[in-house]
Amino acid sequence: MPNIRLVAATLLCVAASVAAHAEDTEPAWRASALAMVPAGYVAGLAYRTESATGYLAVYPATSNDPKTPASVFAARQSLVVTLTPDATRAVSAELKPRPEPDDDDSDFAKLHAELAEKRSSLPEGAEPCALGAWSIDQDPKGLNVRAEPSVQGRVLGTLPPPYRLKLGGAENTPDGGWLTEFRIIGFKNGWFLIEGAKPPGKDYEDEKRYPRNAPKPFAGRGWVASNKVGANYANGGTRAGGLFQAPFVDAKWMPAQRELGGPIDGDGGPKRLLACSGFWGLVESHDGVRGWWRALCSNQVTNCS
Numbered sequence: 380m381p382n383i384r385l386v387a388a389t390l391l392c393v394a395a396s397v398a399a400h401a402e403d404t405e406p407a408w409r410a411s412a413l414a415m416v417p418a419g420y421v422a423g424l425a426y427r428t429e430s431a432t433g434y435l436a437v438y439p440a441t442s443n444d445p446k447t448p449a450s451v452f453a454a455r456q457s458l459v460v461t462l463t464p465d466a467t468r469a470v471s472a473e474l475k476p477r478p479e480p481d482d483d484d485s486d487f488a489k490l491h492a493e494l495a496e497k498r499s500s501l502p503e504g505a506e507p508c509a510l511g512a513w514s515i516d517q518d519p520k521g522l523n524v525r526a527e528p529s530v531q532g533r534v535l536g537t538l539p540p541p542y543r544l545k546l547g548g549a550e551n552t553p554d555g556g557w558l559t560e561f562r563i564i565g566f567k568n569g570w571f572l573i574e575g576a577k578p579p580g581k582d583y584e585d586e587k588r589y590p591r592n593a594p595k596p597f598a599g600r601g602w603v604a605s606n607k608v609g610a611n612y613a614n615g616g617t618r619a620g621g622l623f624q625a626p627f628v629d630a631k632w633m634p635a636q637r638e639l640g641g642p643i644d645g646d647g648g649p650k651r652l653l654a655c656s657g658f659w660g661l662v663e664s665h666d667g668v669r670g671w672w673r674a675l676c677s678n679q680v681t682n683c684s
Contacts, residue, residue: 407467408433412460415472422458424629433460433469436477438625443670445569445605445653448661450506451626452495487616487673491657502528505565505572508655511677512571512610513558514538514603521594522559524601528570536597542579547588549580551680557583559596560677563608566655571608574600583680611648613683615658615673619644622670626659630671635664646682648675 409425412435416422423436435458442449455477461470494507501507516522521537541556557580565572576596581589617628620642624631637643638650649662652675660675676683 406433408460408462408469409435412458412469412472415460415469416458417474420456420458420474421624421631423624423627423631426457426629428462428466431462431464431466433462433466434458435460435472436627436629437474438627438630442625442630443622443661445661445669448506448566448654448656449625449671451491451657451659452507455627487658494657501565501572502567505567506654506656508563508566508571509658510563510610510655510660510675511560511613511683512563512573512608512652512675513560513677513679514540514607515558515609516540516607521596522603522607524573524576524597524599524603525570526601528567528572528602530604532602535599535601538576538596538603539579539594542594544580544584544588544590544593547585549584551583552580553679556580558609558677558679560679561596563655564600566605567602569605569654570602571605571655572600572602574598580679605653606651608652609648610652610660610675610677611679611683612643612645612672613674613676614645617673622662622664622668622672624670626656626661626671626673628673633668633670635668635670636666638665643672 406425406428413422419440420437421440425435427434437458441447456474457477458472459475460472498507514522519540521539523534524536525532526535538559543556559576559579561573561576563571563573576598578593578595621632621634635643637647650665651663652660654661659671659673661671663669
């Protein structure tokens with residue numbers, strides 16, 4: 380989906396600027412409205428105030444559960460809050476459907492709408508995704524790519540394990556060898572639908588030195604288990620340093636750490652990749668925080684910012 384990715388890249392700078400200030404604009408009424416959030420929901424940002432009415436973003440508490448991950452394509456809701464005349468405190472609140480799009484992330488909403496239109500080209504029940512990733516499976520026999528999202532699914536082919544050129548390999552070869560990269564285009568029940576797998580390291584090695592007998596992955600479309608897949612954080616134009624409770628920039632934000640310490644950013648990747656929806660990946664950080672990060676890539680040489 381090169382056209383979608385190209386447009387997305389042009390939006391990152393604007394989105395990052397919006398995200399950087401979002402946490403500093405919370406109105407006074409939000410604190411008292413938190414007690415009115417219905418059971419089963421988690422409050423995010425207070426995204427609008429109109430006279431004596433406030434609007435609080437809320438998402439299901441199960442949004443960051445890999446068994447029931449949220450969908451960026453699903454209908455959203457908000458807590459509509461009646462305020463005191465001076466708009467400083469909440470008086471009452473009601474959960475209501477939320478019109479789309481009605482926030483500062485409307486450009487990405489359009490990109491997700493384009494992905495949603497491609498849903499018919501995916502297997503039934505698959506969640507459309509657009510992420511770069513790689514196989515982390517160490518099995519010498521390779522990672523099975525299956526026809527169905529199940530261990531009983533027919534094996535279509537395999538993805539090679541980490542690979543190193545025996546002679547004359549690039550100096551920047553990862554310590555464990557080159558990983559097999561691919562595109563994630565869907566998700567269902569703990570499985571990623573992938574396509575476009577590339578021979579491990581071929582994009583990074585001297586083309587003249589890359590062996591003809593190097594392992595060749597199954598490059599077609601098929602399913603791989605989510606616990607065998609990894610990726611790096613990319614610049615998704617959102618607030619850095621943490622993860623979101625749902626795949627939206629106004630969901631609850633939670634600080635999270637990189638593998639070697641320090642707030643997460645566009646350098647390195649998560650401990651685990653659990654699910655995906657659109658341009659978002661549900662991940663677990665190295666300090667155990669589970670949440671959503673927008674934009675994941677498979678660059679093994681430099682960061683993906």
